[in-house]
Structure formats: structure tokens, C-alpha cells
Amino acid sequence: MNLDNIRIVLVNTSHPGNIGGAARAMKNMGLRNLYLVAPHKFPHEEANWRAASAGDVLEQATVTATLPEAIADCQFVLGTSARERRIPWPLLDARGCAGEVAQRCANEQVAIVFGREDRGLTNEELQLCNLHLNIPTSADYSSLNLAMAVQIVCYEIRMVWAQGDLPVQADEQWDTPFATQENMERFYAHLEETLVALEFLDPAAPRQLMARLRRLYGRVRLDEMELNILRGILTETGKSLQRSRGDDA
Amino acid sequence: MNLDNIRIVLVNTSHPGNIGGAARAMKNMGLRNLYLVAPHKFPHEEANWRAASAGDVLEQATVTATLPEAIADCQFVLGTSARERRIPWPLLDARGCAGEVAQRCANEQVAIVFGREDRGLTNEELQLCNLHLNIPTSADYSSLNLAMAVQIVCYEIRMVWAQGDLPVQADEQWDTPFATQENMERFYAHLEETLVALEFLDPAAPRQLMARLRRLYGRVRLDEMELNILRGILTETGKSLQRSRGDDA
Structure with a gap:
């Protein structure tokens, strides 16, 4: 051409x-x-x-x-x-x-x-x-x-x-790799554990809470940096909970 | 939408x-x-x-x-x-x-x-x-x-x-039906006969002439009106040839 x-x-x-x-x-x-x-x-x-x-x-x-x-x-x-x-x-x-x-x-x-x-x-x-x-x-x-x-x-x-030269995926050009499924599962486990500790999630009656959260984060396709930020928040939340229990004890 | x-x-x-x-x-x-x-x-x-x-x-x-x-x-x-x-x-x-x-x-x-x-x-x-x-x-x-x-x-x-509403073939909207293969074959026979009568085509040594003409008219996809026009020209050419031979005789 x-x-x-x-x-x-x-x-x-x-x-x-x-x-x-x-x-x-x-x-x-x-x-x-x-x-x-x-x-x-x-x-x-x-x-x-x-x-x-x-x-x-x-x-x-x-x-x-x-x-x-x-x-x-x-x-x-x-x-x-x-x-x-x-x-x-x-x-x-x-x-x-x-x-x-x-x-x-x-x-x-x-x-x-x-x-x-x-x-x-x-x-x-x-x-x-x-x-x-x-x-x-x-x-x-x-x-x-x-x-x-x-x-x-x-x-x-x-x-x-320009065909072939154009992005067909909205997130084709990105600065950080997207999270692997393995890391996503670690995140969901960490999230669930934290929500239970917060007494926001009742393991006896979990309803659809984790399913809804999985749907949310699955849809957004987290990158590794975003995942680290969220896990950092969970870690800090956990520490804070332990401290408050220590205070109670 | x-x-x-x-x-x-x-x-x-x-x-x-x-x-x-x-x-x-x-x-x-x-x-x-x-x-x-x-x-x-x-x-x-x-x-x-x-x-x-x-x-x-x-x-x-x-x-x-x-x-x-x-x-x-x-x-x-x-x-x-x-x-x-x-x-x-x-x-x-x-x-x-x-x-x-x-x-x-x-x-x-x-x-x-x-x-x-x-x-x-x-x-x-x-x-x-x-x-x-x-x-x-x-x-x-x-x-x-x-x-x-x-x-x-x-x-x-x-x-x-507008998808589905747009022409995808250049000749999608046309005022006359396109010629059938049967009518195209009649045309090619008429054309060949006329070219022989004109001594433009030598049946003993036809070379690729008819093939080239078929390729041309096949590519253009004649409509019925165009086909009638071309056959009209061939008919008139034939009459004119007969008259000229009559004059010669």
C-alpha cells in the first residue's frame, strides 16, 4: 500500500x-x-x-x-x-x-x-x-x-x-503485567480471611459475598502492582485487628 | 442502540x-x-x-x-x-x-x-x-x-x-437484473458467430480471443439491458454483413 x-x-x-x-x-x-x-x-x-x-x-x-x-x-x-x-x-x-x-x-x-x-x-x-x-x-x-x-x-x-498496528484490546498497552490466577487465588484467600476476621463475613452464612467479590475483581483484571496494593491493605487491616484484640485481651 | x-x-x-x-x-x-x-x-x-x-x-x-x-x-x-x-x-x-x-x-x-x-x-x-x-x-x-x-x-x-443497512457489494443496488448464465452463453455464441462472419475470428486458428472476451464480460457482470444492447449491436452487424454480401453477389 x-x-x-x-x-x-x-x-x-x-x-x-x-x-x-x-x-x-x-x-x-x-x-x-x-x-x-x-x-x-x-x-x-x-x-x-x-x-x-x-x-x-x-x-x-x-x-x-x-x-x-x-x-x-x-x-x-x-x-x-x-x-x-x-x-x-x-x-x-x-x-x-x-x-x-x-x-x-x-x-x-x-x-x-x-x-x-x-x-x-x-x-x-x-x-x-x-x-x-x-x-x-x-x-x-x-x-x-x-x-x-x-x-x-x-x-x-x-x-x-494501519491494520495490525492498532490495539484491539483496551488494555493491550500496559505498564505492569496482569496478575496470574495463582496470585489471584492467594488474594481471594487473604481477602476472605480478613473479612472473616473483620466479622464482615460469617463463615456459617457466607451468602454470595465472595462470589460477588470474585466477579468484581475478575472483571477488572488486576495487574500485579494493583494486586500488591490490595494485599498490602489486607495485611495492614489484619495487623490492626490483632493489635485491637491484643488491647482487648 | x-x-x-x-x-x-x-x-x-x-x-x-x-x-x-x-x-x-x-x-x-x-x-x-x-x-x-x-x-x-x-x-x-x-x-x-x-x-x-x-x-x-x-x-x-x-x-x-x-x-x-x-x-x-x-x-x-x-x-x-x-x-x-x-x-x-x-x-x-x-x-x-x-x-x-x-x-x-x-x-x-x-x-x-x-x-x-x-x-x-x-x-x-x-x-x-x-x-x-x-x-x-x-x-x-x-x-x-x-x-x-x-x-x-x-x-x-x-x-x-447503520450496520446491515449498507451495501457491501458495489453493484448491490441496481436498476436491472443481472444476466443469467444461459443468456450469457447465447450472447457468446452470437458474438463468436458474428466475429467469424466479420472474419475477425478464424475458426481454424481461434487463439485465445473468445477466452479473453469471456473473461472481459464475465468480470463486468452484464445486466439484462446491457446484454440486450450488445446483442442488438451484433444483430445489426450481422444484417449489415448480409446486405454487403447481397450487394457483392
């Missing part, structure tokens, strides 16, 4: 802020080839401001007069589209498209084309595309901001690129 | 444009509960402008002085975080978090907390969260715009919400 073989093409963009926002969105996700087809205002200070540290993407952007010029050397072209079209065209959501892009961009030039803020791409422009791309939205308000659409598509490409 | 049980919480936002952009991003994905913790400028015309048709989300936003107030009634709280933290915390990427949110939001109040544009959330704020959320970015430029981060997270929630 070669992200440098992917270009983002913005057609007839009205607001320079969207060009800047798109440039930042691209660079955040590791893309850098921006093509601008007849932008209304470019270069523009609003684009620079919204690009933040992605000014280099704007500086290196290619401006063309027409869409065919911007995609002339591409082997695979995707166009963003609302879902309903008079003539259906091969259509995938952004995630499906990112999978297609990932397969192609190793050896081919890939273009992803975004239309005007108010009207998207024309039917003629969409018919230049191999595949149409749709981002699922709410029926109540389906019109995504242009830079946001670029962000989502670039993010989906990044997610494919 | 009840999207109305999810709130987006923005802490100490500096730029009102980001508040507006976040509101639009939310509404585009079907979310509407926005909480603003001590925003620098709100309400503000820049927020209204960027919200576009999501002005209602801004109007109904809840402003609080502190983060604990904004999340007081929540059972599950996620906080956005850069990936490296001194004390590791349960951490998932935006997609993993969306899965967690989907499971919880049927019956619980869920908050997703986003920090300041320049510094994110403090360690103290992050420790109020059950789970930390990280959006994968390029190491070259990892700082996402705030509204963009909100967009990606809301999009991932929408994707879970």
Missing part, C-alpha cells in the same frame, strides 16, 4: 477554508497529493489558516482547469456521490472504497474526487469514475461539509493502512 | 468555528446532544455559520462550568487522548470505542469528551473516563482539528448504527 499513489481531487471548491481543512485532513492521515480543479479562490489566506501545519500540502497542490486533466494518468478513479442516482453505478461506502483503494494503490495511480459544496459532482463527472463512494449520513441532515468528507475518506484509508 | 443517549462534550473550546463544525458533524451522523464545558466564545456567529443547518444542535446545547457537571448522570464516559500516557488507561481506537458505545447506549447515558484545541484533556480529566479513545494519525502530523475528531467519532458510531 503506497499512500503517495493516492490523490485527492477537489472540483470547483467555493470556500478556501474547505481547501485548507482538506489539506490538513489529508496530512493528518498520511496523504499529500492534492489536486484542485478550477478552485474559486486559491491561494487564499483562509486556506492557509485552516491548513495549520499542512501548508506544504497546499504549496505542492496541482491546479488544473478540468477534471479530466486532474485524473488523466490515473488507473482507478472514485467519485463521491449521494446515494440515489438515476443510472446506478458501482457504489460502496467509504470503508468499502478504502479497501479497494488499498488494493490498487500499491501499483496504480488512484484519484478520489470530491464535488462542489452545494451540488457535488455532475452526472458527467461521475461517469468518469470507476466506482462511486457514499458516506452514510442521517436522513435528517445528509449534507456533509466538504473537508469533513475528505477527513472521513482519508481516515478510512489510514485505518486500512 | 439509542443515539439520543450519547452526548458529545467539548471542554474549553477556544474557536467557536470548531463548536459549529462539531454540531454539524453530529447532526450529519444522527447525534444531537452537545455539552460545552466553559467554552471561550459561545454563542458566536462563527459557530452558527459553521453549523449550517445544525443550528438546532447549538441552540439546545448545554453549557456547564466544569466537566464533572457535564457527565454527572452518565454511566459510561470516554475521553479522547493521544496514544502515549504516563499511566496507561484502557484505550481503544475510534472504531473500537464506537462498538463499546453501541453496546452501552441502549440503556445507559454515554459521554464522549473532547479536549482543548491545543492541549487536549488534562490527566485529571482523563482519569474521570472509563475508556480512552485514540484516532490513528500520521506521525508526521498527528494533531487533528477538533471538529474533525468529532466527525470521525460520530461517523464510526453511525457506521455501527
Whole structure:
């Protein structure tokens, strides 16, 4: 997968802020080839401001007069589209498209084309595309901001690129080993003994107390340091109980 | 899954444009509960402008002085975080978090907390969260715009919400049935006959021509209307050939 073989093409963009926002969105996700087809205002200070540290993407952007010029050397072209079209065209959501892009961009030039803020791409422009791309939205308000659409598509490409590199377990990256079952059993024994000594647990009528505590600590998956802290508390509790009995005696 | 049980919480936002952009991003994905913790400028015309048709989300936003107030009634709280933290915390990427949110939001109040544009959330704020959320970015430029981060997270929630509702095949929604194998074989026979008549195909030395044509049309999966169009062309070609032979005779 070669992200440098992917270009983002913005057609007839009205607001320079969207060009800047798109440039930042691209660079955040590791893309850098921006093509601008007849932008209304470019270069523009609003684009620079919204690009933040992605000014280099704007500086290196290619401006063309027409869409065919911007995609002339591409082997695979995707166009963003609302879902309903008079003539259906091969259509995938952004995630499906990112999978297609990932397969192609190793050896081919890939273009992803975004239309005007108010009207998207024309039917003629969409018919230049191999595949149409749709981002699922709410029926109540389906019109995504242009830079946001670029962000989502670039993010989906990044997610494919990063696969295998991402944590799938919430506690995959941890600073202390998790407790072994053996140490957990020592802890539960220590806990039970302490609760009996505290007269919080009646061995004659234990009810579900230990089961509930096992469920609690089992669910949280204690690490060794946390286990040591809890056992330290139990040890201190035990000492304190012995002292108070010594005082009583 | 009840999207109305999810709130987006923005802490100490500096730029009102980001508040507006976040509101639009939310509404585009079907979310509407926005909480603003001590925003620098709100309400503000820049927020209204960027919200576009999501002005209602801004109007109904809840402003609080502190983060604990904004999340007081929540059972599950996620906080956005850069990936490296001194004390590791349960951490998932935006997609993993969306899965967690989907499971919880049927019956619980869920908050997703986003920090300041320049510094994110403090360690103290992050420790109020059950789970930390990280959006994968390029190491070259990892700082996402705030509204963009909100967009990606809301999009991932929408994707879970919409599962089963999305096309997984590019040609899943089509206006004409795809051709049966029987009709495809009739087409190939008609095509071969025509190519022989045209003397384009030599039956004595056919080489791989028909195999290549089968591969081409098999790959494209013709629909019945397209098949009729192609067979119409073959029929006309055949008539024209007969006429030209009639003229020759």
C-alpha cells in the first residue's frame, strides 16, 4: 500500500477554508497529493489558516482547469456521490472504497474526487469514475461539509493502512503485567480471611459475598502492582485487628 | 442502540468555528446532544455559520462550568487522548470505542469528551473516563482539528448504527437484473458467430480471443439491458454483413 499513489481531487471548491481543512485532513492521515480543479479562490489566506501545519500540502497542490486533466494518468478513479442516482453505478461506502483503494494503490495511480459544496459532482463527472463512494449520513441532515468528507475518506484509508498496528484490546498497552490466577487465588484467600476476621463475613452464612467479590475483581483484571496494593491493605487491616484484640485481651 | 443517549462534550473550546463544525458533524451522523464545558466564545456567529443547518444542535446545547457537571448522570464516559500516557488507561481506537458505545447506549447515558484545541484533556480529566479513545494519525502530523475528531467519532458510531443497512457489494443496488448464465452463453455464441462472419475470428486458428472476451464480460457482470444492447449491436452487424454480401453477389 503506497499512500503517495493516492490523490485527492477537489472540483470547483467555493470556500478556501474547505481547501485548507482538506489539506490538513489529508496530512493528518498520511496523504499529500492534492489536486484542485478550477478552485474559486486559491491561494487564499483562509486556506492557509485552516491548513495549520499542512501548508506544504497546499504549496505542492496541482491546479488544473478540468477534471479530466486532474485524473488523466490515473488507473482507478472514485467519485463521491449521494446515494440515489438515476443510472446506478458501482457504489460502496467509504470503508468499502478504502479497501479497494488499498488494493490498487500499491501499483496504480488512484484519484478520489470530491464535488462542489452545494451540488457535488455532475452526472458527467461521475461517469468518469470507476466506482462511486457514499458516506452514510442521517436522513435528517445528509449534507456533509466538504473537508469533513475528505477527513472521513482519508481516515478510512489510514485505518486500512494501519491494520495490525492498532490495539484491539483496551488494555493491550500496559505498564505492569496482569496478575496470574495463582496470585489471584492467594488474594481471594487473604481477602476472605480478613473479612472473616473483620466479622464482615460469617463463615456459617457466607451468602454470595465472595462470589460477588470474585466477579468484581475478575472483571477488572488486576495487574500485579494493583494486586500488591490490595494485599498490602489486607495485611495492614489484619495487623490492626490483632493489635485491637491484643488491647482487648 | 439509542443515539439520543450519547452526548458529545467539548471542554474549553477556544474557536467557536470548531463548536459549529462539531454540531454539524453530529447532526450529519444522527447525534444531537452537545455539552460545552466553559467554552471561550459561545454563542458566536462563527459557530452558527459553521453549523449550517445544525443550528438546532447549538441552540439546545448545554453549557456547564466544569466537566464533572457535564457527565454527572452518565454511566459510561470516554475521553479522547493521544496514544502515549504516563499511566496507561484502557484505550481503544475510534472504531473500537464506537462498538463499546453501541453496546452501552441502549440503556445507559454515554459521554464522549473532547479536549482543548491545543492541549487536549488534562490527566485529571482523563482519569474521570472509563475508556480512552485514540484516532490513528500520521506521525508526521498527528494533531487533528477538533471538529474533525468529532466527525470521525460520530461517523464510526453511525457506521455501527447503520450496520446491515449498507451495501457491501458495489453493484448491490441496481436498476436491472443481472444476466443469467444461459443468456450469457447465447450472447457468446452470437458474438463468436458474428466475429467469424466479420472474419475477425478464424475458426481454424481461434487463439485465445473468445477466452479473453469471456473473461472481459464475465468480470463486468452484464445486466439484462446491457446484454440486450450488445446483442442488438451484433444483430445489426450481422444484417449489415448480409446486405454487403447481397450487394457483392
